[in-house]
Amino acid sequence: MKILKNYVYNLSYQILVVVLPIITTPYITRIFSSQELGDYGYYSSIVTYFILLATLGVANYGTKVISGHRNEINKNFWGIYFLQLGATILSISLYCIFCVNLPSMQNPVAYILGLSLVSKGLDISWLFQGLEDFRKITVRNITVKLVGVISIFLFVKSTNDLYLYVFLLTIFELLGQLSMWLPAREFIGKPHVDLEYARYHLKPIILLFLPQIAISLYVTLDRTMLGVLASTKDVGIYDQALKLVNILLTLVTSLGSVMLPRVANLLATNNHEEVNKMHEISFLVYNLIIFPIMTGMLIVNDDFVQFFLGQDFQDARFAIAIMIFRMFFIGWTNIMGIQILIPHNKNKEFMISTTVPAITSVGLNLLFLPKLGYMGAAIVSVLTEAFVWAIQLFFTRKYIKDVPIIGSMMKIILASAIMYGLLLVSKTVIHFSPIVNVLAFAVIGGIIYLFAILSLKVVDVKELKQIIRKN
Known part of the structure; x- marks a missing residue:
């Protein structure tokens, strides 16, 4: 039941993360042009590299350590956090040098x-994830996000407010991180420096830091290279x-963030049967x-973009239409990487799985971007x-060979295909405004999909309830 509660807390925040951009993006894309938001996206992509250095590989590693050693929270927290703090100071220093010496910056x-670097240096959400206390993270993040969005609507009114818009985004992120330190005091006590213990954590953190660099190469470098090889409008x-x-x-x-501490805790007690159940869920x-x-997004894509984004976008x-297929691959790697490789201490394999594709992506970007721009x-x-x-x-084949995946997945694909086919037919008769079309297809598609899932008996409801109650 704890997993369900944590997932509900985390999902409620993630839903807010989904809803707020749906509210703000149509407003922002009608105030700023693709060129202006492209400038923000370009500089944001550059700052991301320095944020990467500031956070090292602390998030996943810290969550795993706190979860597996809950009787030594104080010692482990400060040993890990001082590495994060040192990395943040180094990152801020390098960023200042970068801005001063490079005219384009x-x-x-x-x-x-640059305020984002300070925010990431203060980020201790990994502590609460390790403790499986998602309530504190959720309540504070939701409060700060809501105040931030209200501020954007109140103060951002014209193209001259681009700097104010960027400031509001960064300052409320900073306030959100600061708010986490108050409830953390009961767990972490007073700060104390133990260099020997900090060095103990350094190697595994670095092993997780290298994959983060690699992930950044293919998640962020595309925007940087797009700005250099194509245009900032393409970036926008x-x-x-x-x-x-x-x-x-x-x-x-x-x-993923909910399951990582639970899987790490189960592995610490050698409960592999329950681990397999967690993977199956x-x-x-x-x-x-x-x-x-x-499949639903492929149906509503044109209508959704028409009302959601401004004319310039x-x-x-x-x-x-191309990038939607990333969802399948990222969804599965979120399980295989975050929930299987990292808890099983397969940091080397995790590093290989990210660094090799990252290097490949640089070569592919050099090949595709000059000619195809944002499409490339x-x-x-993908x-x-x-x-x-x-x-x-x-790398995870031996861990998931005993986890039943294919049978239920084929039924889900069939249900999704049925939904897609029927929605495609219904497009010939549903012709309203773009926003009404999207809502209509969402409701109709949801009903079709739910009916198909129940008819195909994809989920064993009784067994799922037992697992949820147990955990």
Whole structure:
């Protein structure tokens, strides 16, 4: 039952993360042009590299350590956090040098985004994830997000407010991280430095840091290279398409942060049978959500972009039609990487599964971006995620061979195909405004999919209830 509660808490926040951009994006894309938001996306992609250094590989590693050693929280927290703090100070210093010495970085947007480095240096959400206390994270994040969105509507009114918009995004992120330190005091006590113990954590953190660099190469470098090899307008269009796909992805990836501490805790007690059950639930939930979202989005893509984005961003629908297929690969790698390789201490394999595709993605971007622009970036993003999926599938084959996946997945694919076919037919008779079309297809598609899932008996409801109550 604890897993269910944590998933509900985390999912409620992720739903808010989904809903708020749906509210703000139509407003923002009608105030700022693709060029202006492209500038923000370009500098944001550069800052991401420094954020990567500031956070090291602490998030997943810290969650795993706290979860597996709950009787030594104080010692482990400060040993890990001082490494994060040192990395943040180094990152801020390098970013300042970068901005001062590189003319292209001497832009107010780049300066304001530097606040994100301070935010990440204060991020201790991994502590509460390790403790499986998602309530504190959720309540504070929701409060800060809501205040931030209200501020955007109140103060961002014209194209001259781009710097204010970027500042509001970063300052509320910073306030959100600061708010986590108050409830953390009862667990972490007073700060104390133990360099020897910090060094003990350094090697495994570095092993998880290298994959994060690799992931950043193919998640963020595409926007940077797009700005250099094509144009910042291409960045703006691609960035909006990427944001939309990432919004949909939050519905599935929210389960990963909930399952990691539980799987790590079960492995610490050598309860492998229960671990397999957790993996089975993860694959089932992911597939149940991923496939209907993919097929449904292909149906409503044109209508959705028409009302969701401004006139300057209509070409994003072409990128979305390609990038929607990332959902399957990212959903599965969220299980194979975060829930299987990391808890089993397969850090080397996790590193290989991200670094090799990252290097490949750089070469593919050099090949595709100059000629195809944002469309090339969309194609490369899908190919890269597929490569990560293939490598992780190879490394996790012995862990998932006893986990029943294929049978239920084939039924889900069939149910999604039935939904797609019937919605495709209904498009010939449903012709309303774009927003009404989307709502109509969502309701009709949901009913068709639910009926198909129940008819095909994809889920054993009794067994699922027993597992949820037990955990």
